[in-house]
Amino acid sequence: MSILAPLGLLALLALPVIIVLHMLRERRRRVVVPSLLLWQQLPQQRAARRRRRPPLTLLLLLHLLAAALLGFALARPQWSLASFGAERHLALVIDTSASMAAPAPGFSGSRLDAARARARTLIGSVGARGSTTLITAGPQARLLDAAGPEGAARLAAALAGLSASGAGSDMAGALTLAETALQGRAGGQIVVLTDAALPTLAAELGGRPVVVPIAWESLGGPLDNRALLTLAARPRAGNGPVHVYARVANYGSQPLRTVVRLAGDERVLDSRAVNLQPDGEVELTWTVPRGMTLLRAELDGEDALPADDVVALSLVQNRPVRALLVAAQPTALERALRAVPGLDLELVSPADYRGSTADLTVFDGVLPPAWPAGGVLVVHPPAGSPLLSVSATPRTPAEPALSVSPAGSALFDGVSLNTVEFGAAPDLAPPERAALLLARGDQPLIASWRSETSTIAVWSFDLAQSNLTTRLAFPLLVARTVRELTPPAPPAALLAGAVVELRPDPRATTLELTAPDGAITRIAVTPGAPARFNPGQPGIYTLAERAGARLLYEGRIAVNAGAAFESDLRPQSLPGPVAPPALSGTEGAANRPLWPWLAAVALLVMLGEWFYVHGRRAPGLAEG
Amino acid sequence: MWFRTIFRRNRPDRPRRLWRVAGVNRPAGPLFDEAFLRRIERMSLQAQRTLRGNPASGEHPSQRRLPATIFSEHRPYSSGDDVRYVDWNAYARQNQVLVKLGEAEQDVNVHLLIDASRSMTLGSPSRLRLAQQLVGALGYLALAHSDRLHIVPFGPAALRPFGPAQGKARVIEMLRFVEAITPQPETRLGAVLERYGRLHPQGGMLVVCTDLLAPDSLEQGLRALAPPRWQTLVLHLLDRHELAPTLRGPLELEDSETGQRLLLTLDDETLRAYQRHVHSWREAVARLCARRGIGYAAVMSDWPLEQQVIPYLRARRLLS
Numbered sequence: 054m055s056i057l058a059p060l061g062l063l064a065l066l067a068l069p070v071i072i073v074l075h076m077l078r079e080r081r082r083r084v085v086v087p088s089l090l091l092w093q094q095l096p097q098q099r100a101a102r103r104r105r106r107p108p109l110t111l112l113l114l115l116h117l118l119a120a121a122l123l124g125f126a127l128a129r130p131q132w133s134l135a136s137f138g139a140e141r142h143l144a145l146v147i148d149t150s151a152s153m154a155a156p157a158p159g160f161s162g163s164r165l166d167a168a169r170a171r172a173r174t175l176i177g178s179v180g181a182r183g184s185t186t187l188i189t190a191g192p193q194a195r196l197l198d199a200a201g202p203e204g205a206a207r208l209a210a211a212l213a214g215l216s217a218s219g220a221g222s223d224m225a226g227a228l229t230l231a232e233t234a235l236q237g238r239a240g241g242q243i244v245v246l247t248d249a250a251l252p253t254l255a256a257e258l259g260g261r262p263v264v265v266p267i268a269w270e271s272l273g274g275p276l277d278n279r280a281l282l283t284l285a286a287r288p289r290a291g292n293g294p295v296h297v298y299a300r301v302a303n304y305g306s307q308p309l310r311t312v313v314r315l316a317g318d319e320r321v322l323d324s325r326a327v328n329l330q331p332d333g334e335v336e337l338t339w340t341v342p343r344g345m346t347l348l349r350a351e352l353d354g355e356d357a358l359p360a361d362d363v364v365a366l367s368l369v370q371n372r373p374v375r376a377l378l379v380a381a382q383p384t385a386l387e388r389a390l391r392a393v394p395g396l397d398l399e400l401v402s403p404a405d406y407r408g409s410t411a412d413l414t415v416f417d418g419v420l421p422p423a424w425p426a427g428g429v430l431v432v433h434p435p436a437g438s439p440l441l442s443v444s445a446t447p448r449t450p451a452e453p454a455l456s457v458s459p460a461g462s463a464l465f466d467g468v469s470l471n472t473v474e475f476g477a478a479p480d481l482a483p484p485e486r487a488a489l490l491l492a493r494g495d496q497p498l499i500a501s502w503r504s505e506t507s508t509i510a511v512w513s514f515d516l517a518q519s520n521l522t523t524r525l526a527f528p529l530l531v532a533r534t535v536r537e538l539t540p541p542a543p544p545a546a547l548l549a550g551a552v553v554e555l556r557p558d559p560r561a562t563t564l565e566l567t568a569p570d571g572a573i574t575r576i577a578v579t580p581g582a583p584a585r586f587n588p589g590q591p592g593i594y595t596l597a598e599r600a601g602a603r604l605l606y607e608g609r610i611a612v613n614a615g616a617a618f619e620s621d622l623r624p625q626s627l628p629g630p631v632a633p634p635a636l637s638g639t640e641g642a643a644n645r646p647l648w649p650w651l652a653a654v655a656l657l658v659m660l661g662e663w664f665y666v667h668g669r670r671a672p673g674l675a676e677g
Numbered sequence: 678m679w680f681r682t683i684f685r686r687n688r689p690d691r692p693r694r695l696w697r698v699a700g701v702n703r704p705a706g707p708l709f710d711e712a713f714l715r716r717i718e719r720m721s722l723q724a725q726r727t728l729r730g731n732p733a734s735g736e737h738p739s740q741r742r743l744p745a746t747i748f749s750e751h752r753p754y755s756s757g758d759d760v761r762y763v764d765w766n767a768y769a770r771q772n773q774v775l776v777k778l779g780e781a782e783q784d785v786n787v788h789l790l791i792d793a794s795r796s797m798t799l800g801s802p803s804r805l806r807l808a809q810q811l812v813g814a815l816g817y818l819a820l821a822h823s824d825r826l827h828i829v830p831f832g833p834a835a836l837r838p839f840g841p842a843q844g845k846a847r848v849i850e851m852l853r854f855v856e857a858i859t860p861q862p863e864t865r866l867g868a869v870l871e872r873y874g875r876l877h878p879q880g881g882m883l884v885v886c887t888d889l890l891a892p893d894s895l896e897q898g899l900r901a902l903a904p905p906r907w908q909t910l911v912l913h914l915l916d917r918h919e920l921a922p923t924l925r926g927p928l929e930l931e932d933s934e935t936g937q938r939l940l941l942t943l944d945d946e947t948l949r950a951y952q953r954h955v956h957s958w959r960e961a962v963a964r965l966c967a968r969r970g971i972g973y974a975a976v977m978s979d980w981p982l983e984q985q986v987i988p989y990l991r992a993r994r995l996l997s
Contacts, residue, residue: 082927083938085933086930086931086933087796087799087800087888087890087916087919087932088796088888088890088932089937090890090892091951091955091958093939095947095951
């Protein structure tokens with residue numbers, strides 16, 4: 054039973070008022086006597102004494118009953134089918150963010166352990182006709198499992214597999230999942246088990262309509278914590294030194310002193326003592342020599358949440374590219390390719406070309422019998438190849454204005470083509486799936502598309518007939534084309550729990566991700582589609598791209614747990630128990646209003662009171 | 678609203694009555710039958726000799742001595758006396774003209790006052806009904822014995838009277854009048870008696886049928902009806918429920934005449950006090966009547982008229 058308007062219970066104050074009124078004005082049986090002359094001088098003391106006690110009459114009981122019923126009706130009580138052993142469906146939303154790994158107050162374990170224990174209790178409380186839905190509120194909300202009492206063991210196993218990882222709690226998404234799971238079910242309730250370390254909860258849930266009752270249970274307590282929030286470097290590659298920036302925060306009420314150690318490729322570079330004020334932050338900078346691939350900073354000592362005391366950063370900006378140039382007379386194109394950082398170029402004549410296993414294959418004036426796997430750049434393709442339809446006669450359109458399509462904006466961003474003369478070029482007929490990047494009038498000049506395991510770009514013009522090679526735009530255009538045709542380097546660092554899309558080598562069939570704890574996750578690569586990666590644990594992940602058994606690339610990804618919205622372990626105020634507004638139809642059947650019944654009974658009582666009062670005054674009752 | 682019953686005004690709307698209302702608006706049959714009248718015809722009202730009556734008719738003894746054939750004593754003849762009553766034999770013996778005097782019979786004024794107040798209507802049988810029967814019976818005796826009959830119902834004041842009437846020819850009219858008496862809202866017994874005594878200085882035989890439940894002073898009225906001109910009898914009509922109520926608990930008593938209310942919680946102690954009070958009240962009335970030379974007789978309303986009331990009145994020397 055629940056009460057929607059508790060203030061209505063104030064109407065029960067009418068009960069003592071009614072008793073007082075009955076005491077003051079005791080209703081007496083009225084009797085007509087011939088005269089009062091004989092009665093007026095009788096002693097009245099006993100009558101006065103009686104007035105001090107409430108007269109226990111049927112009329113008083115009827116009045117009290119009617120007032121009590123109306124008072125309860127004003128409070129708008131509701132009764133739930135669950136109160137009578139009917140269906141009860143529970144959706145447990147468990148916060149699995151990294152802060153749940155902190156110790157729980159009054160519990161020998163982490164906050165997540167306390168949430169597990171509480172969840173097991175709640176699962177056991179669901180009746181035989183009920184069900185439980187497990188939902189985790191990590192950086193992404195996930196529906197773990199749903200089962201009735203017969204699946205309690207399965208739910209327990211799912212609970213045991215939970216781990217506190219990832220920065221942030223998608224509480225809004227988790228509640229949406231829970232509401233969806235409970236939709237159309239009577240007696241549904243959402244119970245949120247969290248440590249309340251959710252600084253952005255109010256903003257996330259602000260104005261969110263409530264359709265299912267929500268009970269918030271806080272498992273956290275006030276805990277001080279310190280964290281390494283940021284580690285950044287500039288530049289990440291190049292020949293000069295690398296400037297490193299770090300930010301340390303103290304989420305506590307006491308000042309503290311700690312040591313920050315910086316290591317490069319597992320070699321300690323510096324140790325620096327810092328003083329942190331309560332709720333304060335300290336920014337640190339270093340200059341480290343170039344050539345390192347991985348930086349790691351850590352705080353000395355221990356605190357409530359060790360995961361955010363370490364932060365790492367990958368300094369690898371570009372992945373190495375093995376390129377093969379197939380050209381009869383390599384000229385300016387060779388020079389431009391060799392200028393691309395990280396590119397290892399091999400030259401081969403068209404006659405010697407037997408296929409390519411390089412990451413990028415460049416054809417200048419020739420076309421292979423079949424597209425090689427990986428990136429392919431074709432410059433000035435000849436006519437007559439079945440791979441590509443090119444006109445035999447070059448021409449210059451009557452209207453030679455250049456036009457860059459939106460797909461080519463990234464390629465030509467900041468590149469001036471005003472003085473570039475492309476000369477006569479054959480008409481190119483790229484496949485329908487190709488994206489036209491640059492056109493001159495009605496004549497395509499640059500197009501790009503994907504073909505199974507190849508990423509292909511075609512420059513239709515002849516570099517020898519063009520003055521492009523003499524312009525500053527040429528090496529830039531070549532470098533950007535290489536970047537577009539080859540996969541990018543993995544991100545330098547990720548926030549634990551964040552979902553990233555990796556663009557693997559087009560030849561890759563499998564991605565292997567080795568977590569810091571050694572667990573390997575294999576992701577099948579769909580050609581042309583990015584691979585989604587969601588690292589839960591903080592630490593260094595190893596990424597391996599494979600084409601069958603062949604290793605195409607291996608790199609490292611740094612995943613960090615420190616974040617301003619996650620490392621502050623102090624509990625925030627949670628919303629109170631929230632009940633949905635009165636609903637109609639199927640959804641409203643969960644809670645049924647009781648006040649109409651109370652009002653009806655009160656009406657019947659009042660009718661009975663009316664008959665009682667007026668029936669007593671009937672003339673037939675006169676006695677002889 | 679339902680709670681208004683708590684604040685309900687005390688209206689005199691169909692309250693519960695301690696005594697049933699009878700004989701007011703619904704016919705209760707004739708006061709008595711013809712056989713009863715024949716049986717009581719041999720009785721007569723026993724009027725005192727001191728009353729002033731009319732010697733022309735009537736059967737009641739008088740204090741006056743008149744020249745009469747029935748000898749009682751002599752007195753000297755005086756001019757104007759009827760010579761037929763001269764006792765010539767005494768004149769022969771004593772040589773003095775003497776006139777024979779004899780006892781004179783007279784008729785008397787019979788005044789029957791009936792309390793028609795609302796309090797008389799309560800009870801079963803009602804006191805008003807018994808009063809009507811008594812007045813009818815006494816009035817019949819008065820008419821049958823050539824007395825001058827006055828029947829006066831009264832409430833707060835005397836109502837239209839019946840009479841003076843004389844002779845049995847007026848019996849039917851008298852009975853109809855008595856039966857037609859309607860209850861009055863209240864009564865002023867003392868004032869009515871006092872005024873009635875002043876309006877009838879000749880006096881006579883006066884019977885008051887009343888419950889004596891009047892707020893004004895009875896003594897004031899009785900003072901105007903004192904002997905010797907008046908031979909007054911107060912018939913105090915009582916109801917058993919009035920003497921020994923069966924009520925209990927918290928009550929709201931309502932005066933049948935004034936509508937006045939009295940909150941009272943009746944228990945054994947209060948009822949005993951009430952009964953003591955009623956007893957002392959009756960004693961006081963009886964003492965008052967005795968002090969004024971007025972007869973007082975308490976009559977219970979449930980007494981049968983012929984079997985109990987008439988013999989009781991004969992014992993009280995109202996009837997002979």
